[in-house]
Amino acid sequence: MYFDLNVTDAMVAGQVVQSVVYIDSYQVGTKKDGGDYIFGKIRKLRKLCNFKIWDSNIVSFFKSNDFVHKYLYLGFKGSEWNGQRDIVITQVVNKEFEVDSKEFESPLEYEELFKDFGAYISSKLSPNWVQVVNIAFNAIPDVNMFERFKVEWAAHGMHDAVKGGLLNHTLKMLRIYDVIEENDSRLKEYSDLIRTGIILHDLGKIEEMENGEYKNDAYVLSHRAMGIGYLERNYTEVLKYISRGEMLRLESIILGHHNGLGDSEFARTIYALIVHLIDNLDAQVTMLMDSLESKDTLKKNGCGDTVISVNQHSLIV
Numbered sequence: 001m002y003f004d005l006n007v008t009d010a011m012v013a014g015q016v017v018q019s020v021v022y023i024d025s026y027q028v029g030t031k032k033d034g035g036d037y038i039f040g041k042i043r044k045l046r047k048l049c050n051f052k053i054w055d056s057n058i059v060s061f062f063k064s065n066d067f068v069h070k071y072l073y074l075g076f077k078g079s080e081w082n083g084q085r086d087i088v089i090t091q092v093v094n095k096e097f098e099v100d101s102k103e104f105e106s107p108l109e110y111e112e113l114f115k116d117f118g119a120y121i122s123s124k125l126s127p128n129w130v131q132v133v134n135i136a137f138n139a140i141p142d143v144n145m146f147e148r149f150k151v152e153w154a155a156h157g158m159h160d161a162v163k164g165g166l167l168n169h170t171l172k173m174l175r176i177y178d179v180i181e182e183n184d185s186r187l188k189e190y191s192d193l194i195r196t197g198i199i200l201h202d203l204g205k206i207e208e209m210e211n212g213e214y215k216n217d218a219y220v221l222s223h224r225a226m227g228i229g230y231l232e233r234n235y236t237e238v239l240k241y242i243s244r245g246e247m248l249r250l251e252s253i254i255l256g257h258h259n260g261l262g263d264s265e266f267a268r269t270i271y272a273l274i275v276h277l278i279d280n281l282d283a284q285v286t287m288l289m290d291s292l293e294s295k296d297t298l299k300k301n302g303c304g305d306t307v308i309s310v311n312q313h314s315l316i317v
Contacts, residue, residue: 003149004096010237012103014222016075016076016077016090016091017075017076018073018074018075018093019054019073019074019079019092020071020072020073020074021043021070021071021072021073021076021096022042022069023040023042023067023069023070023071023072023201024040024041024042024043024068024069024070025040025068026038026039026040026041026051026062026067026068027040027113028059028061028063031054031289036056037052037053037054037059038052038053038058038059038062038063038089039052039053040088041157042087042215042283042294044242047085049087050079050086050087051076051086051088051089052079052086052087052088052089053080053089054088054284055089055090056109058091058092059088061092072092073092073093074089074091074092074093075089075090075091075092075093076088076089076090076091094175098174100164104225105252108162108163108164108165108167108168110150110151110163110164110168111150112168113164113167113168114146114148115149115166116171117150117161117167117170117171120171120174121133121199124178124191124195125192125195125196126175126192127144127279128192128241128242129193129195129196129241129242131240131241132196132231132238132242132250133196133199133200133240135230135231135234135237135241136200136203136227136230136231136234136237137149137203137230137236138208139229139230139231139233140230143159145203145206148206149166149203149206150164150167150168151164151167152164152165152166152167152168152206152209152210152212153165153205153209153210153211153212154168154169154205155164155212155214155298156209156213156214158283158287159282159283159284159286159287159290160283160286162211162212165212165245166202166206168280169202169283169286170198170199170201172282172286173198173201173275173278173279174195174198174199175176176276176278176282177194177195177198177274180278183282185258187278190271192254193249193271194247194252194271194274194275195289196250197250197253197254197271197275198249198253198278200227200230200231200253200254201253201254201257201275201279202227203223203226203227203230203254204222204223204224204225204226204227204229204230205223207208207226208222208223208226209223223265224254224255224256224257224264224265224275227255227256228251228254228255229244229255231247231250231251232251233246249269249271250271252267252268252269252271252272253269253271253275256268256272256273256276257272257273257275257276257279257280258276259272259276259305288308290317291308291309292308305317
């Protein structure tokens with residue numbers, strides 16, 4: 001694999017490491033002396049890393065070309081200032097290096113995950129609720145929504161920010177719910193509703209995003225509102241299989257699963273709150289393990305313990 005490095009590796013004795021990197025974004029800044037520098041982000045398999053360029057020749061090279069969403073073979077080393085770790089690009093070895101993009105896009109076997117997803121729907125949902133899922137996934141004319149769902153990212157730079165991440169996140173949530181239900185049989189009465197809510201809760205991201213990048217539509221309408229639209233535009237079809245009350249509660253999950261995060265709607269039903277808690281659990285644990293795996297935020301405390309910084313908290317590993 002070309003890019004199996006992390007910032008900690010690059011910081012060893014100031015060593016310069018050469019590797020192919022994927023340029024996610026960058027822009028020009030102004031140094032205190034008035035000169036230009038470049039700052040931006042490069043993508044690793046599961047997260048974004050900050051980078052800077054101070055060398056004037058390399059700055060000019062990046063300014064005169066558009067390398068956003070390109071693969072470059074670069075030399076870099078780690079840098080730390082006030083607890084913030086960055087990669088400093090020091091060499092341009094090869095412009096626009098040709099690679100197998102899957103090495104950078106995703107560590108997930110999303111084709112296999114998609115088979116698991118289909119098997120889950122057919123085995124865990126009652127027939128009427130399977131029909132509701134199919135109606136929602138066929139709501140956009142001339143678009144294979146199942147295919148888009150299979151390959152889209154769950155986010156740009158948070159949890160499951162890889163190709164197939166949306167599918168992976170949804171499957172993880174379904175499996176977490178299965179464990180909870182197994183330990184509290186009272187949930188079985190609502191299992192079709194909650195499972196369908198999990199399956200559809202982020203479906204709107206197939207319109208909100210494309211290859212992990214937010215589209216202009218995302219600033220007009222959230223993925224939650226888009227998800228409700230898939231049911232509302234097929235209102236009469238949906239009501240052939242579930243009641244109006246069940247449909248409204250399903251929509252409450254889609255609309256309220258962020259539970260007030262940012263400008264989102266708060267959960268108004270117990271089902272929306274349950275899905276929110278499962279969603280947040282998976283997202284937070286995934287981001288924690290990604291940080292631990294990348295080692296970018298690892299430090300040592302005064303006692304020699306390895307410490308990781310997560311959500312402004314220092315946690316001992």
